[in-house]
Amino acid sequence: MSHGANYSGAQVRPPPPVVxxxxxxxxxxxxxxxxxxxxxxxSPARPAILAHALAPDLLARGxxxxxxxxxxxxxxxxxxxxxxxxxxxxxxxxxGFRSSDARASAAMTIGMGAAAIxxxxxxxxxAIRQRDRT
Numbered sequence: 001m002s003h004g005a006n007y008s009g010a011q012v013r014p015p016p017p018v019v020x021x022x023x024x025x026x027x028x029x030x031x032x033x034x035x036x037x038x039x040x041x042x043s044p045a046r047p048a049i050l051a052h053a054l055a056p057d058l059l060a061r062g063x064x065x066x067x068x069x070x071x072x073x074x075x076x077x078x079x080x081x082x083x084x085x086x087x088x089x090x091x092x093x094x095x096g097f098r099s100s101d102a103r104a105s106a107a108m109t110i111g112m113g114a115a116a117i118x119x120x121x122x123x124x125x126x127a128i129r130q131r132d133r134t
Contacts, residue, residue, distance in 0.1 A: 002095035005082040010074035015066065017044060018097045047116035055123035062119065 001014055019042035027041050040046055051059045082088075 003083045003088040005084040007079050010071050011077040021093050051116050051119050
């Protein structure tokens with residue numbers, strides 16, 4: 001993200017937990033060697049897919065809300081084309097977004113899982129109420 005274009009006017013950061021870029025690169029190479037329709041990368045992928053399958057509108061509204069809040073709280077930044085039209089200077093892989101503390105990563109994964117379970121419980125409760133109304 002540190003090399004990418006940014007037209008938002010705000011300093012953008014990826015939402016945690018951030019997957020190691022080497023893991024993402026390995027997944028892309030594996031897709032090139034053995035194409036398939038989908039691949040799951042990182043610990044939050046499967047709960048997010050399940051949440052989307054059960055409550056796509058709720059998940060979309062939640063993600064929009066989180067994105068809007070992050071942009072409102074972000075520090076201002078210049079609009080930039082990044083490496084969209086020219087190569088990046090340097091060869092850095094990590095953008096400094098990941099925590100080196102394994103405990104923080106584990107806590108974030110647990111938190112994301114708990115949030116996904118909570119969203120699923122809310123969606124299930126809503127679906128049951130809708131069914132009972134009819």
